[in-house]
Amino acid sequence: MPQMNMLQAINNALDTAMAANERVLCFGEDVGIFGGVFRATSNLQQKYGKARCFNTPLVEQGIVGFANGLAAQGSVPVAEIQFADYIFPAFDQIVNESAKFRYRSGSLFDVGGLTIRAPYGGGIAGGLYHSQSPEAYFAHTPGLKIVVPRNPHQAKGLLLGAIHDPNPTLFFEPKRLYRASVGEVPDEDYRLPLGEAEVIKEGTDITVLGWGAQMEVIEHAVERAEKEGISCEVIDLRTILPWDVETVAKSVLKTGRLVVTHEAPLTGGFAGEIAATIQERCFLYLESPIARVTGMDTPFPLVLEKEHLPNHLKVYEAIRSSVDF
Amino acid sequence: MTTTKSKVVYNPVFTDGAEFRIPTFKLLKQDGSLYKGAKAPELDKDKALRIYRAMVTTRILDERMLAAQRQGRLSFYMQCTGEEAAVIGSTAALDDADMIMAQYREQGALTYRGFSIDEFMNQLFGNELDYGKGRQMPVHYGSRKLNYMTISSPLATQIPQATGYAYGQKLAGEGHCTITYFGEGAASEGDFHAALNMAAVHRVPVIFLCRNNGYAISTPATEQFAADGVAPRAYGYKMDVIRVDGNDILAVHEATKEARKLAVEHNRPVLIETMTYRLAAHSSSDDPSGYRSKDEEAVWREKDPILRMRLWLERKKWWGEDDEKQLQENMRREVLETMKRAQKRPPPALDTLVSDVYDEVPPGLAEQFDKLKAHIRRHPDEYPKTAEQAKGGA
Numbered sequence: 147m148p149q150m151n152m153l154q155a156i157n158n159a160l161d162t163a164m165a166a167n168e169r170v171l172c173f174g175e176d177v178g179i180f181g182g183v184f185r186a187t188s189n190l191q192q193k194y195g196k197a198r199c200f201n202t203p204l205v206e207q208g209i210v211g212f213a214n215g216l217a218a219q220g221s222v223p224v225a226e227i228q229f230a231d232y233i234f235p236a237f238d239q240i241v242n243e244s245a246k247f248r249y250r251s252g253s254l255f256d257v258g259g260l261t262i263r264a265p266y267g268g269g270i271a272g273g274l275y276h277s278q279s280p281e282a283y284f285a286h287t288p289g290l291k292i293v294v295p296r297n298p299h300q301a302k303g304l305l306l307g308a309i310h311d312p313n314p315t316l317f318f319e320p321k322r323l324y325r326a327s328v329g330e331v332p333d334e335d336y337r338l339p340l341g342e343a344e345v346i347k348e349g350t351d352i353t354v355l356g357w358g359a360q361m362e363v364i365e366h367a368v369e370r371a372e373k374e375g376i377s378c379e380v381i382d383l384r385t386i387l388p389w390d391v392e393t394v395a396k397s398v399l400k401t402g403r404l405v406v407t408h409e410a411p412l413t414g415g416f417a418g419e420i421a422a423t424i425q426e427r428c429f430l431y432l433e434s435p436i437a438r439v440t441g442m443d444t445p446f447p448l449v450l451e452k453e454h455l456p457n458h459l460k461v462y463e464a465i466r467s468s469v470d471f
Numbered sequence: 472m473t474t475t476k477s478k479v480v481y482n483p484v485f486t487d488g489a490e491f492r493i494p495t496f497k498l499l500k501q502d503g504s505l506y507k508g509a510k511a512p513e514l515d516k517d518k519a520l521r522i523y524r525a526m527v528t529t530r531i532l533d534e535r536m537l538a539a540q541r542q543g544r545l546s547f548y549m550q551c552t553g554e555e556a557a558v559i560g561s562t563a564a565l566d567d568a569d570m571i572m573a574q575y576r577e578q579g580a581l582t583y584r585g586f587s588i589d590e591f592m593n594q595l596f597g598n599e600l601d602y603g604k605g606r607q608m609p610v611h612y613g614s615r616k617l618n619y620m621t622i623s624s625p626l627a628t629q630i631p632q633a634t635g636y637a638y639g640q641k642l643a644g645e646g647h648c649t650i651t652y653f654g655e656g657a658a659s660e661g662d663f664h665a666a667l668n669m670a671a672v673h674r675v676p677v678i679f680l681c682r683n684n685g686y687a688i689s690t691p692a693t694e695q696f697a698a699d700g701v702a703p704r705a706y707g708y709k710m711d712v713i714r715v716d717g718n719d720i721l722a723v724h725e726a727t728k729e730a731r732k733l734a735v736e737h738n739r740p741v742l743i744e745t746m747t748y749r750l751a752a753h754s755s756s757d758d759p760s761g762y763r764s765k766d767e768e769a770v771w772r773e774k775d776p777i778l779r780m781r782l783w784l785e786r787k788k789w790w791g792e793d794d795e796k797q798l799q800e801n802m803r804r805e806v807l808e809t810m811k812r813a814q815k816r817p818p819p820a821l822d823t824l825v826s827d828v829y830d831e832v833p834p835g836l837a838e839q840f841d842k843l844k845a846h847i848r849r850h851p852d853e854y855p856k857t858a859e860q861a862k863g864g865a
Contacts, residue, residue, distance in 0.1 A: 169642075197642060203672055208665025211631025215649075218620065218632065219570075219639035235661070242625045243632070249827045251613045251621035252604040258830060288828050288836075312830040341833065388833035 147330040152323050155298035155331045156186045156263075159305040160224060162335045164194050167222060169259075170309065172199045174209055174226030183228055184265060184324055210236035210262060214243050217257035217314070224309060230266035230318055231275045237283070244314040245289030258312035261305070265321035266294075267359050267409050268441075268455055273448040279358075279410040279441070284316055285387045285419065291315040291340055292386040294358035298329045303338030304384065311340050320359035327362070343390035345397065349379035352403035352465055355394060355420065357383040360407050366458035371465045378465065386416055394420065395427040402433035405464045407456050412440040434471035437464040493702045493714045495746060498721040501774060503782025505721075512721040513728075516789050522563045522720060523784060524798060525583035526555040526777045531802045532578070532591060533751070536609075539810060540755040545595055549610045551579050553718075553750030556776030557682050559583045560723030561650060561743065565731055570636055570649040572620045572629040575610055576682070576749075577652045584617040588805050592813030604827070605819040627653055627660035630679065634670040634740075637677035641738060648676040648734040650727075655744075656687020658701045670740035671708040678730050679742045682717065684749035689762040702744040711739055717747030718776035721783070748774070821847075821860040 150158060163170045172187050178201035181188030190199040202209050206227055213225040227233045233240070240262070248256035268277035281292055291313050295301035301319065308315040320327075346361070347368070356364050361382050368378040379397050383389060398404045404424055406417035417438040424436060439456040447454050498509040505511070514522075533550040540548040551558060558579040562571065571580050578591070590602075594612050597605030602613055603621060613621025620636075623629060633651030640647045657663065658681055670677050681701045685692050698704070705712030711733055715726045723745060730741035748771035752759050759768070784790035825832050825840045832840070844861040851858035 171642075200673070203665070203668050205661075205665040205668065207661055208631045208634075208669050211628060211662055211665060212635035212638065212669055215572075215632035215635025215637070216639045217635075219636045219643075221639040221642070223635070238625060239628060239631070239662075243623060243628050246623070248830075250603060250607050250611070250623060252602045252606065252823075253827045254602050254613050254615045255621055256830075291829075388829070388835055391835060 147332055149328055150298045150331040151325045151328045152295070152298045152301050152319070153184055153186055153325060155302040156305055156319065157188055157190070158331065158333075159302040159309075160187060160190060161193070163222070163224070163306060163309045164190060164198065166335060168198070169220065170198070170222040170224065171216065172224045172226070173202050175204055175228045176201060177226050182226060184321065186263070187226065206232055206235040207239055210239035210244070213260055213262065214239060214247065214257050217260040218247065218255050220259070222259040222309060224261045224263060227262060227264040229276050230264040230280050231278045233264055233280060240284065240290070240316070241287050245287045247314070249289060256312070257314050260314040261308045261317055262315070263305075263317045263319060265324070266318040267320050267322055268446060268451055269322040269359065271448065271451065272446075274445045277446040277451070279318070279408060281318060281386050282410055282414055282416045285416050289314070290387055292318065293340060293384065294318045294320065294386060295384070296320070296358055296361035296382050297323070297327050298331045300338065300384070302331050303336050304340070306335060307337040307340050310337055315340070318358065322359050323362065341385045341388055341390060343384055343393040344382045345379065345393065346382055347378065347380040349377040349401065351377040351401055352405065352468055353379045353381060353394070353397040353401045354405045354407070354461070354465060355381045355383060356407045357386065360409060360456070363456065363458045363461055364407065367461035367465060370458070370462045374466075376465060376469050389420070391423055391427070395424060398424050398428045399431050402431050403468045404436045405439060405461065405468060406436065407439040407461050407464075409441050409455060411443045412438060413443050415440050434468045437468050439464045488703060488706070491703055491706055492699060493712065495714045495716055496722050496726055497716040497719050498725065499719045499779055499783055501779050503779060503786050510725065512725055514721065514724060516787075518563065519784060519789060522559055522583065522724070523780055523790065525559050525579060526780065527798055528802050529555050529559070529579040529582045530777055531799065532582070532588070532806055535803065535806045535810070536595060537751070537755060544810075544814065545609060547609045548595070548755040549576055549753070550751035551576050553771060553776070554682055554684055554747045555579050556720040556723055556780065557680070557717035557745035557747045558652065560720045561680050561727040561745070564724045564727035565650060566647065568618060569647050569731075570618050570620065570633070570640070572633040572636065572649060572651040573622060574626065574629065574653045574657060575622050575624070576654070578610065578612065580652075581612055581614065581617065581619055584614075584619065586612065586614055586617060586619070588809040589813065590614070592809045593816070596813045596816070597818065598813055598816035599819050600816060601819065604823040606823070626657040627662040629653070630657075630662050630666035631669065633677050633679070634666045634675050637670070637675045638673060641676050646735055648678060648731060650678040650680055652680050652682060654687060655681055655683040655692050655701050656690065656695055659695060667704070667708045667710060667740070667742065671710045674738040675740050676734035676738055677740045678727065678734055679740065680727070681742065681744045682747055683744055684747050686749055686753070686763070688753045688757060691762075700744055700746070702742065705742040710742055712742040712744070714744045714746065717745030718774045718779060720776060720780045747776075818856050821857040
């Protein structure tokens with residue numbers, strides 16, 4: 147099986163989808179001949195032509211509006227927003243249009259073919275506007291699916307899953323891992339299911355939950371906790387919306403403890419939703435309060451990025467406090 | 472790389488675009504005769520009568536439904552009144568397989584394509600037969616079979632979608648295009664700019680039809696933009712543009728027919744600015760007396776697009792007093808009868824609350840729905856519409 151980094155896996159997924167279906171189109175700012183600022187769409191224009199892989203003018207609301215129209219027409223658009231930080235001009239098109247297209251028309255029309263890709267997250271010295279994790283804004287919008295992969299294998303399988311899913315899907319890519327994360331990726335077309343969390347490692351004392359780049363952070367934190375004899379169950383949520391309550395609840399019923407971690411700020415972050423649901427489901431089984439390890443309630447900083455981010459040390463401390471509660 | 476090929480000057484020269492004043496295309500005078508030198512319209516009798524009947528039907532539907540709203544039978548309504556020629560004349564110039572992505576005041580396009588009065592009523596009353604399953608406010612129609620995209624309230628969102636839809640049509644290569652309608656107010660939204668620019672860059676077969684009807688609710692066009700209407704913006708995108716008398720059915724039809732050729736045969740998007748007037752209020756919730764005069768309205772009432780077309784038809788001997796009387800009576804009767812029928816129909820089923828959010832109801836939502844049904848079962852008298860349906864389930 148070939149080794150790929152996450153960008154290569156994403157590029158391979160797009161290539162696979164475009165080869166299988168001529169209605170799959172990739173477009174966005176700089177995605178054409180240049181292959182995107184991160185090179186996720188490298189060689190796609192050369193291979194499939196300018197009509198199917200192309201640059202758009204610099205207008206996010208236009209990119210998503212255009213993509214909504216294409217999807218309504220029956221095409222399978224994969225639109226790229228260059229950074230998740232710049233998705234907000236398209237907020238109306240995503241929240242009021244993509245998400246509600248099927249519902250408001252009584253299923254006469256839908257934009258189920260739509261996938262929007264956007265690199266998200268910190269750790270690359272990107273400051274306020276090249277670091278954000280906006281998943282919680284969109285998680286408040288029924289009708290959308292939101293997916294975040296943790297490694298190259300997951301990235302290809304989940305992206306193909308998203309492209310083929312009959313619902314509009316936001317696919318947030320952890321750009322810190324674009325080149326840092328390398329692993330085996332099958333060459334063939336395989337699709338990982340949306341809406342299903344994955345138990346990556348079983349354990350008995352505490353459940354540690356995250357998604358995307360945070361999974362690497364969790365891995366380091368758990369390594370340290372396990373050395374101290376704490377048995378950790380690690381779950382990658384993978385799909386933020388609609389999220390897999392069953393898998394998480396089942397785990398917490400077993401461990402009695404939960405730490406949720408994400409890069410986005412604490413207040414209104416998706417960890418709050420998870421904590422609320424899990425305490426409802428598992429109230430009498432909880433041994434300690436559900437802990438959230440997140441970015442702080444500040445705009446994303448630059449020089450003090452390390453202090454801001456929920457790193458493995460902070461996650462480890464949360465595991466420790468939860469067990470010692 | 473610069474794309475400017477302009478000549479170089481050595482003193483600061485500012486221009487204000489005044490040299491680009493865009494003319495208004497007209498064919499038909501208010502008395503039903505053609506302007507001297509006007510190109511004779513290519514409109515046969517059958518099509519002309521199909522257009523006229525759609526205009527009259529739309530007017531009657533609007534009058535009756537506004538009255539129904541005033542009687543409290545309907546929650547909300549919006550009229551097309553005064554703009555029937557701009558909407559129906561343009562739709563009639565298209566192929567019926569072309570896509571229409573409208574704003575919300577374009578029910579005339581649906582009437583022309585054959586949306587039945589029953590279909591209108593089912594949506595207006597949000598009953599069990601409404602294609603939209605009673606989810607949207609009145610006038611948010613949609614029809615898959617008539618290629619009319621379901622209306623969305625947010626303004627201008629349909630414009631870049633039309634560009635995308637038409638791009639898909641271009642790739643499909645079946646010779647279809649998309650028309651999108653919007654008001655001069657919506658043209659201030661960023662989505663308008665995005666849509667026109669992308670259409671021009673990617674050579675998309677789309678027609679942007681602006682209904683410049685003078686007002687965005689209460690805000691007059693003079694406070695919407697400083698420029699000479701919306702049309703000059705097309706120059707900035709290097710797009711073909713035409714301004715038309717929006718109350719002149721023949722001019723609107725002719726302009727749109729030519730625009731369609733540019734779009735479909737040459738992949739050239741076109742902006743059409745129809746100059747018209749919203750004779751009615753913005754909606755049933757609006758009262759224009761607070762922002763415009765009766766005198767101003769009277770001037771535009773004199774320019775009624777339906778009367779103008781009728782006079783032309785009468786000159787052609789294609790229409791007469793009896794035809795008019797019969798059409799008016801038939802439509803009024805049909806609207807009233809249909810309204811009664813639609814009003815009596817039951818509401819959409821309880822499970823339409825949670826269907827169509829996704830292709831399948833996700834587990835979390837299914838759980839919420841079960842809780843709701845259990846709640847309704849505990850308080851059946853409080854939920855008379857759905858108590859019976861809540862009986863099943865967990």
